[in-house]
Amino acid sequence: MASEDESALLPHKLPSLRGLKVDRVLNDGKESGVVALLGTFAGCSTQAVVKLSRPPIPVGDPDALSRAISLSERAPWSGMEYGYYHGALDPLFAPGLSVDVLYPGCLYDESEEAREKLLKKHISRNTAQAPVAFRETVEAYENAHVPYIRAIPEGAVGWVYKILALEKETERLLFNDPTEDAGFLLNTDPKWTTHPDHNTTPKAAWKGHASTRDLYCLGLCHRRDVKSLRDLRREHLPMLRAMAETGRRVIRDTYGLEDHSVRVFVHYPPQFYHFHVHYTNVAVDIGVQTERAHLLDDVIDNIERDSEHYAKCAITGRMGENDELWRRYREWRANSDAGST
Template sequence: MSSDQKKAAEELIAKFEINQNGRRIALLGSIDEKQGILIAERTAFATESLQTLQAFHAAITRVNNLGDNDIYRWYLASSVTDNGSQHQPDLKLNIIWPCTEQHIKKYSDQILRMVTETPNIYHQYIRPYMSAKREEGRLNWVFNILEGRTEQEDVILRDAGHGPEDAFLMLPDLNWDRKTMGSLHLLALVQRRDIWSLRDLKKRHIPWLRYLQQRVLEATVNVYPDLEQDQLKLYVHYQPTYYHFHIHVVNVMLEAGTTQATGKAFGLENIISQLETIAGDEEAGMADVSLTYFLGEASELWTDLYALLKQGQEPKLNL
């Protein structure tokens, strides 16, 4: 990275307030010859003053660009200790710029609410909402990858399957530092565009999902031979951040907070099993069942749909 690029990266980073869930380590030791466990967890970044943010900015050195795609950029950097020495790269930095109002809502501190999306709510409100969001250009970064314009050096697998509807590719998630196996996080993006979320999955897709599952597991352990298939977890999000079907592949040991919590992450194996037990013909599927998940109170789906339904009012989704 050139000095100008580094300066630009640091200037962008310095403008952001930072919120982060804690990272923990557990140390086994002893006190008075009796074993004990010390659990250490990083506190949240302090952002209460401009001086604090400036100090954080001043402590960032050796900013290395890992990649960029559309409005998303990600970096590895080192921090400086109080005595002036430098760490090895110990900061993973992501920038979303310019961000949308939905990004701001997603990353804002907010109360979470559990909601139940019935088949009727899905068809009447959520499906049109998905369609509107897809038309806003929010999938540009996905199509950049699928169509070979960006991040091609990061793709670890392209699988053509038995035809266009089977094809998918895999690459590291932007939140992974790409070296720590305990926090491995990959994405499998399907080429087909008719499946926006798990709601589009039907009984006839079961063989395809089984194929995806097996190929993703095989490819991951081939690329990262220190891992075995039973050390991997495959899931999809609902509601997802973007409406193009993709599978998250993570190390089972990864602690990722709410992104893997009940009400957000739906295990791929469990989805397949649910499809197998749904009554009906090959067109029956996940659009025919109720799904319970959580939303933040800042979410448009909460403020303009579920909060109003809860009060017996007419939803006001801007579709």
């Protein structure tokens, strides 16, 4: 259990990063644009991952952008064939820095071992590392991936259940059908950082807003027995069709974005093991690598032809070289190779 001092420092009560002792730089941001630090807050015994990033600059209104930037000569050298200026952006026009603090130590209902596993996962996910691709056969899934899923603490998706119960992130809510078998909830994703303020901007002003070029929404199914693409069968088609069709309709009605401008896809392996669907503007390149993204319409087609498609097929996945799942894959493969000799 956490100490009294530690319980007073829940992430939502941290007023600043004051007192943070940086233990290690996980990612310097040169490639990803996100600086990730591993550190400890004063009075807390559990480490936290702190992510620093600059949100995209909204450029939908060029005139507003030109008014918000002031220029000064950076290198007025004699004889230069061009002018070299430095621009400063008005902080009222766009936020300068986004900070995320991932602190598993606040999950007091979980065991110390469970909190350590969550922290280890976040460290691995945010540490600069080479990506790897792995062809997951059914045997690899059953012998390496399933044990990995079973070892994930139940509290790891507790935040999902709170969203589905309308206890959290209600300001992001776009649609909710609580029907158990086919229902789903649609929210704007926090990765859509240029979205108009959910609390102060009238919803009517969202339609046609310049930020729709960055559109990123998240659909969460209400069923709790579907963890990933591998679990999908014919019985889930009503839910999948609703997530594809109704999700697009809600986005079209809310933001004015036509279906041909919206990409709907599923990640495998997923970032968290409760079935969910991503909706982005086709112009958004986040998370759409061929080794990760499976278009929802293609998923539906595959299951319509064969209910057991995702139970039988091999799937290529992408992850980091330090991920726990990759370690399990390599260990299983090494044992399999040793057993065959």
